[in-house]
Amino acid sequence: xxxxxxxxxxxxxxxxxxxxxxxxxxxxxxxxxxxxxxxxxxxxxxxxxxxxxxxxxxxxxxxxxxxxxxxxxxxxxxxxxxxxxxxxxxxxxxxxxxxxxxxxxxxxxxxxxxxxxxxxxxxxxxxxxxxxxxxxxxxxxxxxxxxxxxxxxxxxxxxxxxxxxxxxxxxxxxxxxxxxxxxxxxxxxxxxxxxxxxxxxxxxxxxxxxxxxxxxxxxxxxxxxxxxxxxxxxxxxxxxxxxxxxxxxxxxxxxxxxxxxxxxxxxxxxxxxxxxxxxxxxxxxxxxxxxxxxxxxxxxxxxxxxxxxxxxxxxxxxxxxxxxxxxxxxxxxxxxxxxxxxxxxxxxxxxxxxxxxxxxxxxxxxxxxxxxxxxxxxxxxxxxxxxxxxxxxxxxxxxxxxxxxxxxxxxxxxxxxxxxxxxxxxxxxxxxxxxxxxxxxxxxxxxxxxxxxxxxxxxxxxxxxxxxxxxxxxxxxxxxxxx
Amino acid sequence: xxxxxxxxxxxxxxxxxxxxxxxxxxxxxxxxxxxxxxxxxxxxxxxxxxxxxxxxxxxxxxxxxxxxxxxxxxxxxxxxxxxxxxxxxxxxxxxxxxxxxxxxxxxxxxxxxxxxxxxxxxxxxxxxxxxxxxxxxxxxxxxxxxxxxxxxxxxxxxxxxxxxxxxxxxxxxxxxxxxxxxxxxxxxxxxxxxxxxxxxxxxxxxxxxxxxxxxxxxxxxxxxxxxxxxxxxxxxxxxxxxxxxxxxxxxxxxxxxxxxxxxxxxxxxxxxxxxxxxxxxxxxxxxxxxxxxxxxx
Numbered sequence: 001x002x003x004x005x006x007x008x009x010x011x012x013x014x015x016x017x018x019x020x021x022x023x024x025x026x027x028x029x030x031x032x033x034x035x036x037x038x039x040x041x042x043x044x045x046x047x048x049x050x051x052x053x054x055x056x057x058x059x060x061x062x063x064x065x066x067x068x069x070x071x072x073x074x075x076x077x078x079x080x081x082x083x084x085x086x087x088x089x090x091x092x093x094x095x096x097x098x099x100x101x102x103x104x105x106x107x108x109x110x111x112x113x114x115x116x117x118x119x120x121x122x123x124x125x126x127x128x129x130x131x132x133x134x135x136x137x138x139x140x141x142x143x144x145x146x147x148x149x150x151x152x153x154x155x156x157x158x159x160x161x162x163x164x165x166x167x168x169x170x171x172x173x174x175x176x177x178x179x180x181x182x183x184x185x186x187x188x189x190x191x192x193x194x195x196x197x198x199x200x201x202x203x204x205x206x207x208x209x210x211x212x213x214x215x216x217x218x219x220x221x222x223x224x225x226x227x228x229x230x231x232x233x234x235x236x237x238x239x240x241x242x243x244x245x246x247x248x249x250x251x252x253x254x255x256x257x258x259x260x261x262x263x264x265x266x267x268x269x270x271x272x273x274x275x276x277x278x279x280x281x282x283x284x285x286x287x288x289x290x291x292x293x294x295x296x297x298x299x300x301x302x303x304x305x306x307x308x309x310x311x312x313x314x315x316x317x318x319x320x321x322x323x324x325x326x327x328x329x330x331x332x333x334x335x336x337x338x339x340x341x342x343x344x345x346x347x348x349x350x351x352x353x354x355x356x357x358x359x360x361x362x363x364x365x366x367x368x369x370x371x372x373x374x375x376x377x378x379x380x381x382x383x384x385x386x387x388x389x390x391x392x393x394x395x396x397x398x399x400x401x402x403x404x405x406x407x408x409x410x411x412x413x414x415x416x417x418x419x420x421x422x423x424x425x426x427x428x429x430x431x432x433x434x435x436x437x438x439x440x441x442x443x444x445x446x447x448x449x450x451x452x453x454x455x456x457x458x459x460x461x462x463x464x465x466x467x468x469x470x471x472x473x474x475x476x477x478x479x480x481x482x483x
Numbered sequence: 484x485x486x487x488x489x490x491x492x493x494x495x496x497x498x499x500x501x502x503x504x505x506x507x508x509x510x511x512x513x514x515x516x517x518x519x520x521x522x523x524x525x526x527x528x529x530x531x532x533x534x535x536x537x538x539x540x541x542x543x544x545x546x547x548x549x550x551x552x553x554x555x556x557x558x559x560x561x562x563x564x565x566x567x568x569x570x571x572x573x574x575x576x577x578x579x580x581x582x583x584x585x586x587x588x589x590x591x592x593x594x595x596x597x598x599x600x601x602x603x604x605x606x607x608x609x610x611x612x613x614x615x616x617x618x619x620x621x622x623x624x625x626x627x628x629x630x631x632x633x634x635x636x637x638x639x640x641x642x643x644x645x646x647x648x649x650x651x652x653x654x655x656x657x658x659x660x661x662x663x664x665x666x667x668x669x670x671x672x673x674x675x676x677x678x679x680x681x682x683x684x685x686x687x688x689x690x691x692x693x694x695x696x697x698x699x700x701x702x703x704x705x706x707x708x709x710x711x712x713x714x715x716x717x718x719x720x721x722x723x724x725x726x727x728x729x730x731x732x733x734x735x736x737x738x739x740x741x742x743x744x745x746x747x748x749x750x751x752x753x754x755x756x757x758x759x760x761x762x763x764x765x766x767x768x769x770x771x772x773x774x775x776x777x778x779x780x
Contacts, residue, residue: 255724
């Protein structure tokens with residue numbers, strides 16, 4: 001991969017994680033009312049490994065009739081599930097959390113195969129967080145009266161949940177854990193490119209003895225998601241994905257009593273002041289934009305550097321990027337895995353070309369891309385202005401746009417100059433500056449001297465067109481309660 | 484005693500701290516519950532609505548940046564000013580809603596008390612709904628509420644004063660600024676409230692009051708790209724749906740019409756009307772360890 005390594009570089013031997021720990025069946029059904037079942041119209045689709053284009057499995061494709069069947073199963077299950085004492089619901093969630101921990105290696109390998117992200121991330125970030133979310137919300141199930149929403153807050157009913165492909169299992173956990181803790185039942189549609197871990201989760205529900213119909217999983221495409229959102233017997237809609245689809249969903253639920261939360265796109269500003277610890281900032285910038293190949297809604301995709309340290313920082317950053325290892329996601333030494341799909345790769349490619357065409361200067365470290373699969377080298381653009389498309393549109397890939405500023409006020413103005421408002425980063429040693437700038441940024445999450453940190457106890461969600469509602473923490477309960 | 488000819492009042496809009504007539508030059512007749520003419524109220528236009536948004540946006544920085552203590556003082560000052568004009572508002576509410584003098588007085592008292600209630604909330608809401616999160620890692624992490632921005636408020640149609648204040652006070656208590664469409668049939672108490680706000684230390688533009696046709700004014704506000712949220716309290720079912728669809732275009736926060744129980748607007752409110760227009764910002768900082776580079780404090 002890396003042709004221009006420093007002379008002293010050690011060569012890494014491949015260190016692949018074994019895929020024998022996961023047993024992927026040749027085909028999977030929909031999970032409705034506790035059973036795996038074919039789609040009503042018999043449709044199936046294939047899910048491939050983005051790093052090799054190998055077909056992993058054939059999966060039933062949900063349609064409108066299946067959505068209706070799943071919603072009816074969830075409605076039927078709701079009565080008993082919501083009537084359970086919170087302490088009993090809690091124990092189911094604790095069981096699920098424990099089983100996830102027990103099976104975490106299997107799930108990490110599976111997620112890496114189906115999504116293309118490095119095993120280092122699924123093993124060290126995704127899976128521990130997935131388990132932590134179930135543990136956290138399990139503890140809320142019997143304490144809802146203490147959550148600040150009144151003495152006896154009630155669940156809403158059936159939750160229709162549509163999740164993206166960038167963190168398949170983590171987004172499932174963010175959606176399902178609070179929904180079940182509060183006494184709702186769930187119909188969840190995973191993304192069409194990453195259905196497998198949700199189907200494995202169905203098996204975890206079975207192992208945990210979860211009552212039938214409480215969780216239903218419908219792999220499928222956008223039409224299934226649209227049918228779920230529009231279903232008249234769904235009481236709550238939760239969506240994570242693109243801003244365009246989020247707006248469509250908001251129009252769909254208009255005039256109904258459905259409660260809606262949306263976690264949408266972002267164009268996070270990562271602001272580096274001249275007194276920032278440069279080495280730490282470089283690590284934070286890399287983590288901010290190259291974590292999960294930049295396919296992260298809160299990615300720090302706009303780097304705002306104070307002019308006086310621009311050259312020094314860029315030199316450091318380029319040196320650091322030259323050490324990143326791109327390749328087999330199952331290799332434990334891999335930093336950059338595959339892009340999730342051919343479609344997403346095409347979008348990233350087109351936007352990067354647009355950046356060049358509009359006059360920004362493109363740079364990537366020397367980097368050999370594997371021959372099969374979907375790959376995109378880590379990419380920097382310098383000389384970017386606020387008018388450039390790459391500074392305005394969410395790219396959702398490993399592409400960083402670098403802009404400069406002179407004063408803190410200018411940094412804040414540029415950071416806020418976006419339709420989005422999900423995340424931002426601040427790098428400075430000066431405490432008063434951190435607090436003043438954090439105060440002025442219009443973003444739901446602000447990381448100071450760190451980036452891309454998540455925790456189940458911490459509310460996460462956006463301002464402006466990054467959506468509304470919060471997931472995580474006490475705040476995350478509100479979306480699933482009649483308050 | 485000789486018959487003295489009374490002096491009529493020309494009711495005007497309240498926008499950006501000033502009292503303009505509608506730029507459209509239009510008025511409409513406002514009558515009491517028996518159909519007797521009371522006044523010609525301004526019939527605001529789309530342009531008036533847009534001007535009000537500009538004024539509200541301009542006021543947002545200073546108002547949201549003011550200390551919560553200061554906002555509380557200002558809201559309490561509104562209650563003080565209203566108390567002094569109790570008689571005037573009692574008469575206006577009685578005319579507007581066809582209430583007896585004593586019932587109208589009860590409405591006005593409850594309205595004044597509502598300002599006091601919200602005045603006390605400004606510096607408490609952040610403690611109630613924000614706080615430190617116990618992160619599993621070496622981080623200090625704090626969630627705090629922040630105002631969402633400019634809020635368009637379709638005030639309740641039936642409760643021209645208590646209902647109006649019940650939806651406006653929570654919006655500004657938390658640091659938002661408001662563009663308010665008064666009750667279409669009974670706009671006069673809302674327009675008079677503008678005069679009170681102007682003399683109560685509420686900075687110009689924080690509350691902007693429009694009178695006119697609700698549907699005509701609400702549509703451009705719901706579609707406005709510089710409005711962050713909309714309260715549909717006074718919209719009927721069909722209009723509310725239409726406005727909610729328009730609001731999706733820039734993902735405005737929408738507060739749908741809430742059922743009002745038999746106590747009308749008299750019941751003590753919860754925090755919902757404040758939290759509906761607040762964002763939660765979570766700020767992280769490392770404690771001690773600074774991560775991969777291994778350096779420490």
